[in-house]
Amino acid sequence: MTAELPAPAPSVNPETREFWAATARGRLLLKRCLDCGSVIWYPRAICPECASLRTEWFEASGRGRVYSYTLNHRGEGAYSGAEPYVLAYVELDEGPRLMTNVVEVGAGLAVGLPVEVVFHDTAEGTALPRFRPAAPAS
Numbered sequence: 001m002t003a004e005l006p007a008p009a010p011s012v013n014p015e016t017r018e019f020w021a022a023t024a025r026g027r028l029l030l031k032r033c034l035d036c037g038s039v040i041w042y043p044r045a046i047c048p049e050c051a052s053l054r055t056e057w058f059e060a061s062g063r064g065r066v067y068s069y070t071l072n073h074r075g076e077g078a079y080s081g082a083e084p085y086v087l088a089y090v091e092l093d094e095g096p097r098l099m100t101n102v103v104e105v106g107a108g109l110a111v112g113l114p115v116e117v118v119f120h121d122t123a124e125g126t127a128l129p130r131f132r133p134a135a136p137a138s
């Protein structure tokens with residue numbers, strides 16, 4: 001699998017600024033609804049379950065499992081030339097499913113594989129959360 005993927009900077013808006021600032025410090029933040037308890041993904045001001053505006057940030061464990069994946073052989077834009085690479089949904093232990101890349105993985109790639117977050121610096125004050133096979137729990 002490709003060792004280095006490009007890390008193009010995301011587009012940041014007022015609802016995601018805190019999320020992206022945290023990635024640059026190696027922290028994965030999620031939002032939780034203070035009224036219904038839902039964990040909210042993607043980051044936004046309003047709870048998609050109950051429309052509450054009372055939400056708070058909390059730090060995710062950074063651990064989850066591969067929910068689905070594909071091996072992409074046709075990268076476009078910044079990813080052209082980086083093939084093959086893994087495009088995946090990772091289901092976090094907290095519940096949300098993130099579209100992301102699985103890196104540092106070989107033949108062990110499978111649905112259900114335990115993974116942990118790593119951050120790839122964009123050099124523009126943000127980092128992309130990606131996932132690698134998790135070290136065994138200590």
Ligand SMILES: [Zn+2]
Nearest residue numbers: 033036047050
């Ligand atoms: Zn809610």
